[in-house]
Amino acid sequence: MEIKENAYNIEFSQDFTIPAETLFEAWTSPEKLKQWWHPMEDSLSDIKNDLQDGGDITYEFEKNEFRGKPQILFGKVIQTN
Numbered sequence: 001m002e003i004k005e006n007a008y009n010i011e012f013s014q015d016f017t018i019p020a021e022t023l024f025e026a027w028t029s030p031e032k033l034k035q036w037w038h039p040m041e042d043s044l045s046d047i048k049n050d051l052q053d054g055g056d057i058t059y060e061f062e063k064n065e066f067r068g069k070p071q072i073l074f075g076k077v078i079q080t081n
Helices: 020-028 030-036
Strands: 044-049 056-061 071-076
Touching (some): 030 044
Antiparallel strands (some): 056 071
C-alpha cells in the first residue's frame, strides 16, 4: 500500500466524564474497542494498535450490506503524550 505525502492529518478531541484509565483501555485494548466502536454500524474485524511514537495503527472493518469489501483505516502515531 502506498502512502502519499499529501495525505490528510486528522486530529480530534473530546471531553469525557469517565476515568482516564477507563478511556485509555477502551481505545487501546482491541477486544474493548471491538465492543463499542461501530461507526455506521460497521464491526471491527482486525486491529493493529502500536501506540508508541512512530507506531502503525490499522483498523479493518468487515464488509457490510453497503460495501462489498472491507474498509481499512490506517495511519502512524506521530506523538504520544
